Amino acid sequence: MAKCRGLGHSVQRKEDARFIRGQGRYIDDIKLPGMLYLDITRSPYAHAKITKIHDETALAVPGVAAVITGKTLEAYNLAWMPTLMSDQQMVLPIDTVKYQAQEVAAVVATSRYAAADGAAALEVDYEPLPVVVDPHAALEPGATRVRDDKDSNHIFHWEHGDREATEAALAASDTVVEQAMHLPRIHVASIETCGCVASWNPVEGHLTLYLTTQAPHAIRTVVALVTAHLGLAEHRIRVISPDIGGGFGGKVPVYPGYVIATAASVVTGKPVKWIEDRSENLQADSFARDYHIKARLGSKGGKITALSLDTIADHGYSDAAANPSKFPAGLYHICTGSYDLSDAHVSVDGVYTNKPPGGIAYRCSFRVTEAVHAIERMVDLLARENGEDPADFRLRNFIRPDQFPYTSVLGWEYDSGDYGAALEKAMDMIGYRDLRAEQTEKRARGELMGIGISSFTEIVGAGPSKTFDILGIKMFDSSEIRIHPTGKAIARFGTKSQGQGHETTYAQIIAEELGIPPEDIQVEEGDTDTAPYGLGTYASRSTPTAGAAAAIASRKIRAKAKKIAAHLLEADEADLEWEQGRFFVKGSPDRGKTIQEIAFAAYTNHPQGLEAGLEATSYYDPPNLTFPFGSYVCAVDIDRGTGQVRIRRFVAVDDCGVRINPMIVEGQIHGGLAMGIAPALFEEISYDPDGNITGGNFVEYLVPTAMETPHWELGETVTPSPHHPIGAKGVGESATVGAPAAVVNAVVDALWHLGVRHMEIPMTPARVWSALNEHGAAATR
Amino acid sequence: MIPPQFDYHVPESLADASRLLLANPEAKLLAGGHSLIPMMRFRLAEPSALVDLRKIPGLAGIGEAEGCLRIGAMTRESELEKSELVQGRYPLLADTARVIGDPLVRNLATVGGNVAHADPGNDHPATMLAYRASFVGRSFPDRRSGTLLEQRHELPLQAEDRTIGADDFFTGPFSTCLKPGEILIEIRIPAPEAGSGGAYEKFERKVGDYAVAAVAVQLRLEGGRIAEAGVALTNVGLTPIRASAAEAALIGSDGGEAALDEAAGAAAAAAEPHEDHRGSVEYKRAVVRTLTFRAASRAVARAKEAPA
Ligand SMILES: Cc1cc2nc3c(=O)[nH]c(=O)nc-3n(C[C@H](O)[C@H](O)[C@H](O)COP(=O)(O)OP(=O)(O)OC[C@H]3O[C@@H](n4cnc5c(N)ncnc54)[C@H](O)[C@@H]3O)c2cc1C
Numbered sequence A: 001m002a003k004c005r006g007l008g009h010s011v012q013r014k015e016d017a018r019f020i021r022g023q024g025r026y027i028d029d030i031k032l033p034g035m036l037y038l039d040i041t042r043s044p045y046a047h048a049k050i051t052k053i054h055d056e057t058a059l060a061v062p063g064v065a066a067v068i069t070g071k072t073l074e075a076y077n078l079a080w081m082p083t084l085m086s087d088q089q090m091v092l093p094i095d096t097v098k099y100q101a102q103e104v105a106a107v108v109a110t111s112r113y114a115a116a117d118g119a120a121a122l123e124v125d126y127e128p129l130p131v132v133v134d135p136h137a138a139l140e141p142g143a144t145r146v147r148d149d150k151d152s153n154h155i156f157h158w159e160h161g162d163r164e165a166t167e168a169a170l171a172a173s174d175t176v177v178e179q180a181m182h183l184p185r186i187h188v189a190s191i192e193t194c195g196c197v198a199s200w201n202p203v204e205g206h207l208t209l210y211l212t213t214q215a216p217h218a219i220r221t222v223v224a225l226v227t228a229h230l231g232l233a234e235h236r237i238r239v240i241s242p243d244i245g246g247g248f249g250g251k252v253p254v255y256p257g258y259v260i261a262t263a264a265s266v267v268t269g270k271p272v273k274w275i276e277d278r279s280e281n282l283q284a285d286s287f288a289r290d291y292h293i294k295a296r297l298g299s300k301g302g303k304i305t306a307l308s309l310d311t312i313a314d315h316g317y318s319d320a321a322a323n324p325s326k327f328p329a330g331l332y333h334i335c336t337g338s339y340d341l342s343d344a345h346v347s348v349d350g351v352y353t354n355k356p357p358g359g360i361a362y363r364c365s366f367r368v369t370e371a372v373h374a375i376e377r378m379v380d381l382l383a384r385e386n387g388e389d390p391a392d393f394r395l396r397n398f399i400r401p402d403q404f405p406y407t408s409v410l411g412w413e414y415d416s417g418d419y420g421a422a423l424e425k426a427m428d429m430i431g432y433r434d435l436r437a438e439q440t441e442k443r444a445r446g447e448l449m450g451i452g453i454s455s456f457t458e459i460v461g462a463g464p465s466k467t468f469d470i471l472g473i474k475m476f477d478s479s480e481i482r483i484h485p486t487g488k489a490i491a492r493f494g495t496k497s498q499g500q501g502h503e504t505t506y507a508q509i510i511a512e513e514l515g516i517p518p519e520d521i522q523v524e525e526g527d528t529d530t531a532p533y534g535l536g537t538y539a540s541r542s543t544p545t546a547g548a549a550a551a552i553a554s555r556k557i558r559a560k561a562k563k564i565a566a567h568l569l570e571a572d573e574a575d576l577e578w579e580q581g582r583f584f585v586k587g588s589p590d591r592g593k594t595i596q597e598i599a600f601a602a603y604t605n606h607p608q609g610l611e612a613g614l615e616a617t618s619y620y621d622p623p624n625l626t627f628p629f630g631s632y633v634c635a636v637d638i639d640r641g642t643g644q645v646r647i648r649r650f651v652a653v654d655d656c657g658v659r660i661n662p663m664i665v666e667g668q669i670h671g672g673l674a675m676g677i678a679p680a681l682f683e684e685i686s687y688d689p690d691g692n693i694t695g696g697n698f699v700e701y702l703v704p705t706a707m708e709t710p711h712w713e714l715g716e717t718v719t720p721s722p723h724h725p726i727g728a729k730g731v732g733e734s735a736t737v738g739a740p741a742a743v744v745n746a747v748v749d750a751l752w753h754l755g756v757r758h759m760e761i762p763m764t765p766a767r768v769w770s771a772l773n774e775h776g777a778a779a780t781r
Numbered sequence B: 001m002i003p004p005q006f007d008y009h010v011p012e013s014l015a016d017a018s019r020l021l022l023a024n025p026e027a028k029l030l031a032g033g034h035s036l037i038p039m040m041r042f043r044l045a046e047p048s049a050l051v052d053l054r055k056i057p058g059l060a061g062i063g064e065a066e067g068c069l070r071i072g073a074m075t076r077e078s079e080l081e082k083s084e085l086v087q088g089r090y091p092l093l094a095d096t097a098r099v100i101g102d103p104l105v106r107n108l109a110t111v112g113g114n115v116a117h118a119d120p121g122n123d124h125p126a127t128m129l130a131y132r133a134s135f136v137g138r139s140f141p142d143r144r145s146g147t148l149l150e151q152r153h154e155l156p157l158q159a160e161d162r163t164i165g166a167d168d169f170f171t172g173p174f175s176t177c178l179k180p181g182e183i184l185i186e187i188r189i190p191a192p193e194a195g196s197g198g199a200y201e202k203f204e205r206k207v208g209d210y211a212v213a214a215v216a217v218q219l220r221l222e223g224g225r226i227a228e229a230g231v232a233l234t235n236v237g238l239t240p241i242r243a244s245a246a247e248a249a250l251i252g253s254d255g256g257e258a259a260l261d262e263a264a265g266a267a268a269a270a271a272e273p274h275e276d277h278r279g280s281v282e283y284k285r286a287v288v289r290t291l292t293f294r295a296a297s298r299a300v301a302r303a304k305e306a307p308a
Helices: A016-020 A055-059 A072-073 A112-121 A163-171 A216-230 A254-270 A278-284 A370-387 A390-397 A418-432 A434-444 A502-514 A545-567 A595-604 A662-682 A734-754 A763-776 B015-022 B036-041 B076-084 B085-089 B091-098 B103-108 B111-119 B123-129 B243-251 B257-270 B280-307
Strands: A035-042 A050-056 A064-068 A080-082 A088-090 A103-110 A123-128 A153-163 A175-186 A193-203 A206-209 A238-240 A272-277 A285-301 A304-315 A341-351 A358-360 A446-457 A477-483 A489-493 A523-525 A577-580 A584-585 A588-594 A617-619 A629-638 A643-657 A713-717 B007-009 B027-030 B049-052 B062-065 B068-072 B134-139 B160-165 B170-172 B183-190 B198-203 B214-223 B226-232
Touching: A035 A112, A035 A254, A035 A278, A050 A055, A050 A103, A055 A064, A055 A103, A055 A112, A064 A112, A072 A254, A080 A216, A080 A588, A080 B243, A103 A112, A103 A254, A103 A629, A123 A595, A153 A163, A163 A285, A163 A304, A163 A341, A175 A370, A175 A662, A175 B111, A193 A254, A193 B257, A206 A216, A206 A254, A254 A272, A285 A370, A304 A370, A304 A390, A341 B091, A370 A390, A370 A446, A370 A734, A390 A418, A390 A446, A418 A434, A418 A446, A418 A629, A418 A643, A418 A713, A434 A446, A446 A734, A477 A502, A477 A545, A477 A595, A489 A502, A489 A545, A502 A523, A502 A545, A523 A545, A523 B214, A545 A577, A545 A584, A545 A588, A545 A595, A545 A617, A577 A595, A588 A595, A629 A734, A643 A662, A643 A734, A662 A713, A734 A763, B015 B134, B015 B183, B062 B085, B068 B085, B076 B085, B076 B091, B076 B111, B085 B091, B091 B198, B091 B214, B111 B123, B111 B183, B123 B183, B123 B198, B123 B214, B123 B226, B198 B280, B214 B280, B226 B243, B226 B257, B226 B280, B257 B280
Parallel strands: A035 A272, A206 A238, A285 A358, A304 A341, A489 A523, A643 A713, B007 B049, B027 B049
Antiparallel strands: A035 A103, A050 A123, A064 A103, A080 A088, A153 A341, A175 A285, A193 A206, A193 A272, A285 A304, A446 A629, A477 A489, A477 A617, A577 A584, A584 A588, A629 A643, B062 B068, B068 B183, B134 B160, B134 B183, B198 B214, B214 B226
């Protein structure tokens, strides 16, 4: 029998054939007859009253068909929309704008060019209003109020853990370190920006929405709920998410542009396309991070005792995070990380400011990057305060392998792990002790090099239905598999790949379970008319949820196949044994039927009393989350004359449980590492005191390229998840989550002897040079 | 990201290009388009017409003649980068071409466009100052009454060339002394005498970025002393800056570390940076100082290796 290349094989990605030939089908490739184009006029001010919108200035541009304003939408009760966190967000403003680049009005025209000219020509009169940009200032009494519909700029207070016990444990510690840190606003900056084609069919009362979305089903339900008053029902809405050029969490929210384009299609009776340009994408789409953290960590006798985190979360004008509904700060309480400690308390206060809304999980399952950054920075500081090497200190304080399943003080049940093994492997790979010796020599010569570690614990695969839902919809996911008479198959899922390689990995899971080669399995996602319901792809949840569903649905098929095989072999079911791809009679291995033969029989010769056909569906509700982990070690050199940090080596040992397709896993880690060093060294979206964005294009928003990324050295350990059907954990975000702290720890390590204790990110050359200069270590040559 | 409407012309002679420019003051020349098109996409520039130079013969090429390296205005950066002549005899220029944008940019961007655009962030202007280069502008002046447009196609126009020294060429941010209708056709760099060496040091936040600061140094050693020196700075002022005090510190010295330190200090003092994402004023001056030292030491090393 041909090898079926299931789990553990680096099967070439099935989807790549079309991507590398330029045959992918993205939103902007979709062209419908009579389609109109939409462009958006945006606010130059961070806070202003709109006194007049001069529609006629845009309508005078040849080709412009309509101008859509908040007043237009108000007539349909669509001027406001809910966010996933049950906050409210303007679709188009009626009278005030609250952040720079906010949508003010939309222009619909017969060509993309005419739409752009119309949007540029549209004159709007504004009266600027006072602006609040800093979230701390926003909490001061008398601060400018961002939201007219709220009493204050304070959105929510969330806390977890026992504050009193934590304070007591810190007081009883012999060493306590304290550090404030900011994880600045960053942006996913996916290659494909957001967009949609909305096509309203007035005759059938049917809406087709081609959308850049990571969660097509959830979007369909949300659209049905917010448009119910217009007579649109869920069976008359079809959401299609075609090929997606990167999502990273940025394509989970509903953006005003989607709603405006839909309204425009209804108003004009024509399909309407809206595609963001790069600046709009960077300036107005949901940002990530922006956590201001005050952290304290204590130890007694070299053993970590207690952690306290107090956090201000800047959400901009609206809480447009995309967390599970019961988790306003996501899974931030994974912040005790890889360490065994007995007391912890964490709090987050969400704040409104005059900045674009957001708080999305950028390649990080719900605030895990923030949590990991805090604990990994603090553990480093505490190690030093204890006079100990950060590696040794970690090794002694890790949760031990025999403690799994481990319940953390903040209530998570870690499924499996061996943290020491991962760190030791990473240290071996990079030659940790030799690098330390080299560092000592270099310091003597006045050269700066540093070594940084991050031993992160991820938490992915949301999630068990008892706690995880989004707007009430439980966070299961699904797989529906049909085996065709000739033994080939089609499998559909509630998730949606944005480049992760689902078409290959899902096929491999089914291949493993059924023995049908991956190339014989067609995988489809993203069309709500055909795929089973699911909550989509983000937070590294696809393998833990839909991947598990694929295994379970395959096993259901195998159970039925066994009955058919028994019928064909005229044997008792109990006497049949399974080897990959084939049932045979125990003791007579020659007497067997392949899955292909069984599939044919399912349609041509099925046993009486059994339904024909061979298919199954699974809606998988995970019993727990999965907890991937790893240890990263990086070595940096610092140029004292310019402040430039160069990553010389970066070793990443990841444990994501069983690896389905090792090549795809490595690809995910490579990309994640690049996105992990990005905020550490390059990326930040910042604002001046008037709320003007100062990094809203790729000249200032520095996405690292192949030239800035070092050669990644990858290693692995494999600790299967005990509760996942195939022992897999999810790996899409580990590297993004774990990498930043490793780089910061390395830079601080390089500068420690000068007296530097902390570096804020991004550690730009200018910022590093300032630290050098402050400590008398800047060079002039 | 979508530019407003514009007309597009592809003349086949400089005279026609010049006529088109004079006929429409809102028209702009198009060379490699890698500065102009981005500005149009951001609607920072809204020319009503583009006059593309790509079909005009004789505007591209690199060669030595009459004691000069002559670079046609439409020469692409990638050609400069690959030229053995440039690599062998004009290391400062070779250094500069290599750090402009990325390979995709360099395949289209032209040397003429780079200097004519006069973006203080562009790299060639400082290099041209350090080289004491000159620029040849060609115009087609009207010697009779009536406008050029009226005379179009009647008589072949007389070309008039003028040579402008680099010190006079850059008049402000994004402005040069080229007159309306005048087209930059050639850049001339004096051929190096024995004992010459040069180097360009650019510090950028990532590949393809404009410089935080960059320093061009060109010098000549004679009998173990620096006889001539050119030092100029990129992106630390409204125009490229010639650091005369740094040049003075080098001239007459042995090119040792003390002299280089002094020159570096003088260059830092000559910089007029403003604070932005790339850093504070203090930081940018510090970078100029570091880069001047590094560029000058490489220039000295190259001068020592240069064939006598
Ligand atoms: C991503 C990116 C990165 C870049 N990085 C760098 C960098 O690091 N360093 C750097 O120096 N540059 C950089 N550039 C700019 C690039 O080198 C430009 O191409 C160059 O500045 C202009 O050359 P061009 O041929 O593209 O000119 P164009 O963009 O076509 O023209 C620029 C201006 O010069 C005028 N002009 C062009 N030719 C002539 C002529 N013969 N006579 C009179 N006027 C003329 C045009 O009318 C226009 O106003 C970068 C560009 C990009 C897109």
